[in-house]
Structure formats: C-alpha cells, structure tokens
Amino acid sequence: MAIIVDKVQKRKDIALSCRDLFFTHGISNLTISQIAATAGVGKGTIYDYFKNKEDIVFEIVNILIQERNIVKEKKLSDIRVTKEKIKLFSSFFYSDEDAKLRHLYKEFISISLVKQEKDMMDFQTQCFNNYFHWFEKIIQEGIDKYELIPEASKFCRGLFVMAEGMFITSEVTYAIEDLKKEIYDNIDALFELIEVKK
Numbered sequence: 001m002a003i004i005v006d007k008v009q010k011r012k013d014i015a016l017s018c019r020d021l022f023f024t025h026g027i028s029n030l031t032i033s034q035i036a037a038t039a040g041v042g043k044g045t046i047y048d049y050f051k052n053k054e055d056i057v058f059e060i061v062n063i064l065i066q067e068r069n070i071v072k073e074k075k076l077s078d079i080r081v082t083k084e085k086i087k088l089f090s091s092f093f094y095s096d097e098d099a100k101l102r103h104l105y106k107e108f109i110s111i112s113l114v115k116q117e118k119d120m121m122d123f124q125t126q127c128f129n130n131y132f133h134w135f136e137k138i139i140q141e142g143i144d145k146y147e148l149i150p151e152a153s154k155f156c157r158g159l160f161v162m163a164e165g166m167f168i169t170s171e172v173t174y175a176i177e178d179l180k181k182e183i184y185d186n187i188d189a190l191f192e193l194i195e196v197k198k
Contacts, residue, residue, distance in 0.1 A: 023104065152194035
C-alpha cells in the first residue's frame with residue numbers, strides 16, 4: 001500500500017527544519033545541498049516542494065508571520081486605546097521577540113529589490129495588503145468608538161508605511177538612532193491631529 005504524503009505539511013516541515021540555518025547563515029550564503037542536508041532529504045525532494053531557496057524563505061516567513069500574528073492579535077485585544085494599539089502594531093520593527101523574523105524579512109526585502117521577481121512581488125503585496133487591512137480596521141475601530149476623527153482614515157496608508165520606511169532607513173543609514181522612539185514620536189504627533197479632543 002502506498003504511503004500518502006500530506007504535501008502542504010511536508011513543505012512546512014522542510015521549511016521549518018531549515019529555519020535556524022537561514023537565521024544563522026542568511027539566504028545568499030546557502031546552497032540547496034546545505035538546505036537538503038539540514039532538512040534530512042535529498043536535493044530532488046527540495047525541488048519537489050520548492051522552486052528555489054527564496055521559495056523556502058517565503059514558506060518560513062509565512063509560517064512565522066502567522067505564528068506572530070496570533071500573539072499580536074491577543075496582545076492587541078488587551079489594549080483599549082487606539083494609539084497604543086498602533087504602537088504595538090509597529091513593534092515588529094524594533095521588538096526583541098521579532099528579531100529573527102525581522103532578520104529574514106530584511107534579507108527578503110533586499111532580494112526583492114534586486115530581483116523583483118513576480119512571486120516575490122506577489123508575496124510582498126499580499127503581506128502588505130493583509131497588514132494594511134488589519135491596520136485600517138484598528139483605525140476604523142478608533143473612529144467608531146469616537147476616539148479618532150473620521151478623517152483619521154485618510155492618514156492610514158501614510159501612517160502604515162511610515163514605520164516600515166523608518167525601519168529601512170534605520171538599517172541603511174545612521175539617520176535614526178532610536179527607531180522605537182522615532183516611531184512613537186511620529187505616532188504621538190499624528191494622533192495630536194486625529195484624536196478627538198475631550
């Protein structure tokens with residue numbers, strides 16, 4: 001009798017078995033042979049489940065993002081004030097608990113900027129849209145609770161990309177010394193404009 005393999009689970013298992021290898025060595029320094037050896041499978045098996053090593057990173061990042069989102073959702077549900085929710089939402093860019101995922105994310109961004117392949121662009125777009133809609137929902141909840149003025153929704157996209165822009169700037173320049181403080185200062189300043197004055 002043939003063994004039935006759950007291909008989705010096998011793909012996840014292979015990716016997760018290589019997670020520390022990517023954290024330690026980075027994407028560009030690894031070969032498919034090293035990845036296969038770490039996963040305990042042959043090179044051919046790697047190609048049965050993944051197009052290339054970047055595809056493995058897609059899978060790792062996807063899994064880790066889903067895990068982090070569960071934790072973040074719980075933390076957000078415990079916060080009542082919209083401004084504090086937005087600060088927590090931005091914590092990916094500076095928190096210690098997201099450091100490993102952020103390391104992979106940086107590498108992924110650098111590869112995406114250089115290669116600009118359709119799969120990478122699609123993945124980045126999907127991630128952006130998912131997080132942006134989540135972010136919009138937080139702002140809308142603040143408006144619905146009369147905590148924020150209705151026009152606050154017009155600031156969503158700019159506020160959303162601000163943290164990522166600051167993160168990238170902090171990684172490639174010396175212009176931002178304390179990323180968390182910089183993000184918080186900008187959020188505080190913007191909320192002076194969009195919070196309902198009591």
